[in-house]
């Protein structure tokens with residue numbers, strides 16, 4: 001999701017990341033609902049936490065958890081109603097997507113309520129192109145003792161390290177999204193819209209093909225080596241026996 005009018009929903013980069021981490025039929029817990037929830041519902045069981053009544057039930061097929069935006073006592077930041085979350089959050093899910101509440105309301109409440117969530121699943125923090133969300137992701141990675149992958153507008157904290165092919169595939173889709181952004185949008189978040197190297201999604205498409213090829217030949221190399229060892233086994237056995245005499 002991003003911030004200007006038509007950029008609210010999760011984009012192709014975020015979807016690619018989720019697809020690398022969660023097999024079809026898995027479960028996604030989403031904080032913040034919207035049009036993008038529909039894309040998730042096509043592949044996954046989706047629990048969607050939403051604070052705004054108008055967005056609750058927006059997408060058919062998702063299970064909504066209406067947790068209004070509240071002011072807690074003390075110095076804690078405003079966030080979802082914690083009591084509702086405590087009672088309604090599902091016990092199991094395969095990925096946590098942090099994309100709500102709306103950016104201007106602040107999302108750092110999660111840092112005070114990590115106990116409500118599973119910490120043994122990958123976490124995707126959307127909109128880390130903004131400092132507030134980037135800080136949340138960084139703190140989550142530190143507190144969970146996990147490395148973090150930073151793409152241009154979202155960050156991913158996986159449980160198992162991603163493979164080079166996973167990273168290349170996600171970057172390919174993330175760059176595809178970036179290529180379509182207009183200059184004014186890019187300049188809102190970065191010093192300049194002038195890239196230091198050409199921004200070309202095809203570079204990452206080729207990288208994916210290269211990495212797949214490398215994996216395939218490694219596998220085939222391993223199989224040929226094993227076949228070779230089987231074929232030469234009787235000969236090696238005979239040689240061993242002769243040497244012993």
Ligand SMILES: C[S@@+](CC[C@H](N)C(=O)[O-])C[C@H]1O[C@@H](n2cnc3c(N)ncnc32)[C@H](O)[C@@H]1O
Nearest residue numbers: 001008009010032033034035036052099100102
């Ligand atoms: C970033 S949006 C969540 C987007 C959602 N994950 C998706 O992929 O569509 C965060 C919050 O903004 C509100 N929202 C969602 N879509 C919106 C839209 N198109 N315009 C204005 N507000 C929206 C909802 O209250 C939502 O919880």
